[in-house]
Amino acid sequence: MLNLTFAQNLPFPHFGLMSLSAVLQKHAISQSLIITNLEKKPARAILETEADLLAFYCYSGFFEKILQICKEVKANRKNTLVIVGGPHPTFSPEIINEEGIDMVCLGEGEGAMEELCSKLINGQEISHIPNLWVKNSKGINKNEIRPLIDDLDSLPMYNYSLYDQYPQINSSGELRVLGSRGCAYNCAYCHNQFMRKMYKKKGKWFRSISPEKLVDQIEVHTKKLKIKKIDFADDLWGTDKEWLTSFAKEYKKRINLPYFVSIRPNLVTEHTIGLLADSGCYCLSMGIESGNYNIRRQIMNRDITNDQILKAARIIKKHGIKLRTTSIMGLPGETYQEAVETVSVNIQAGSDYGMFYVAQPYPGTDLKNYAIEKGFLEKNIRSDSYDLLSLFDTPIRQIDPRVLRLHRFATFLVLFPFLFVFVKLIVQLPVPETINRLVTKFALAIIYKKTHQISFLVLFKHAMAYSKNLGRS
Ligand code: B12
Ligand code: SF4
Secondary structure (H helix, E strand, O other): OEEEEEEEOOOOOOHHHHHHHHHHOOOOEEEEEEEHHHOOOHHHHHHHOOOOEEEEEOOHHHHHHHHHHHHHHHHHOOOOEEEEEOHHHHHOHHHHHOOOOOEEEOOOOHHHHHHHHHHHHOOOOOOOOOOEEEEEOOEEEEOOOOOOOOOHHHOOOOOHHHHOOOOOOOOOOEEEEOOEEOOOOOOOOOHHHHHHHHOOOOOOOOEEOOHHHHHHHHHHHHHHHOOOEEEEOOOOOOOOHHHHHHHHHHHHHHOOOOEEEEEOHHHOOHHHHHHHHHHOEEEEEEEEEOOOHHHHHHHOOOOOOHHHHHHHHHHHHHOOOEEEEEEEEOOOOOOHHHHHHHHHHHHHOOOOEEEEEEOOOOOOOHHHHHHHHOOOOOOOOOHHHOOOOOOOOOOOOOOOHHHHHHHHHHHHHHHOHHHHHHHHHHOOOOOOHHHHHHHHHHHHHHHHHHHHOOOHHHHHHHHHHHHHHHHOO
C-alpha cells in the first residue's frame, strides 16, 4: 500500500487535488490531506501521515513557504518523495533545482500521477513519465507533455470527501463546482494564454463537462452536503450557446438552487442572460479589468469597448441579477488618470460589488514579458514577490503612488460613489498605508457580508479566521 499525502496551503477545496484523488481511488493507495494554513506545525502534520509520496498543490505566491515545509519533511523522513504540481510548477518548472523537491508536474496531472503511483507500487523506474520533470542522481529528466484529456466526462467525479478531515471546508452551505477547463480567450495577464501555448498541438484547450454529467455531479453533492447555493468556479461561462441552453434546462429541472458564474462583457446578450436568470443565476461576475480602452486592448489583450461593458451591465441588471465586477490596477505604466477611469467605469456600470486587484505579472504571461521589456519589472523576480491575494502589493515598479492609494478606496467608492470628489483629494496626500488598507478591508467586509448574506457576528468570526490563516505558513 502506498501512503500518499496531498497538501495545499489555502483552506478551500482544490479541484486539481480532488480530481487526482478521484482517479487514484481505484489503486492500492492510502490517501490523506494536509491543509498547511490550518495546521500549527504543517511539516509535523505531514510527517505524521508517514507519506511515501507528498503531493503539493502550489500557487506562485506560496512556493517559498512550500519549499521550507518540503525541506523539513525530507530532513526528517528522507525516503518521502516530493512532487509539486499546479500553476507555479507548470509556469516555472525550474523549481525542480531546489533541494527538497524530487519531481514537478507540468499541466494536467491525472495521467502522470496514475502512472507514477502505479510504478511506485510496482517498484518500477519513474524517470520517464510524461508531464513530469524528475530529479535523480544523474540529473533532471524533462519529459514531454501528454495530450490534454479530451473528454472530461471520462474522468470520475471530483472527490469532495478528500476534505472530510477538515469539516469546516465543506460545511458553508455553498458548493463550488467546476464545469469546464480552459478558456476560449487569450488575455495577456491570464494563465490561459500560457497554457494554450504549452499545449499547442496537444488537443483542444477549452473543454466542458456535458450538461447532464455536470448536473449529475451537482445533484450527488448537494444531497450529501446540504447545499443552498452553487458557485461555479469556471474561468468563463457562456461561450457555447447550445451547451448553455441544455445546461440551464437540466439544472432548473433537477437542482434549482441559486448560483453564481463569471461572464465576459462580449458574451452578454439578452438571450444568454435571460437563460441564466431563468435557471437561477443570482450573481454574475464580469471583468471590466481597466476603464481605459487602450490599456485593455494593448496591455491586457482584451478588445472590448466601454460601450460593450456598459451595455452588458445594463442587460445583467435588467434581468435582476447582481453584478460583481473585477478590475486590475497598478498595471505597468498605468497613469493616475487611467486608474480614475477604471473606478469611474465600475461606477457607471452600476456594479453591486466592485473587486479591484493589484496587477500580478505571473510567470509565463505576456503581461510579465511586457513589464520586463518596458523596465517595470526585474527579470528574475522571486515567487514570494507576488501578493498572495493580489489585493495590495505587486512586484511592478514605478507605479504612481496615487494609483495604489486610489486602489485602496476603489471598492468603497463603488459602494458610495458620491465620495469620489473627496477621495480624489485624499489620494494626493501621503495618508499612511495602514489607514488606506483598513478602508479596503472594511469595504471588502461589507461586500462579503452582502454576498454571503450573513450577520455582523458571523462576519467578525470569518474575518478573524481568515486573518489567522493567512498569517501562517
Ligand atoms: C477555481 C480556482 C480557485 C478556487 C479554488 C482553488 C483551486 N486552486 O482549485 C479559489 C476561489 C479558492 C481560488 C483562489 C485563489 N486563486 Co485561483 N483559480 C482557480 C481557477 C479558476 C481554476 C483552478 C482549477 O480548479 N482548475 C481545474 C483543475 C482540475 O486544474 P488545476 O487546479 O490546474 O489542477 C490540475 C493540474 O494543475 C495538476 N495539479 C494540480 N495540483 C497538483 C499537485 C500535484 C502533486 C500534481 C502532480 C499535479 C497537480 O493536476 C490537476 C488535474 O489535472 C484557476 C484558473 C485555472 N483555470 O486554472 C485560478 C488560479 C489557479 N488561481 C490563482 C490565484 C492566484 C488564486 C489566489 C491565490 C489569489 C487570487 N487573487 O485569485 C486565490 C486565493 C483567494 C483567497 N480568497 O484566498 C491563479 C494562480 C496563479 C499562480 N501562478 O499561482 C490562477 C491560475 C488564476 C490566475 N490568476 O491566473 N482559485
Ligand atoms: S476571458 Fe477571463 S479566463 Fe479567459 S483568458 Fe481572459 S481573463 Fe482569462
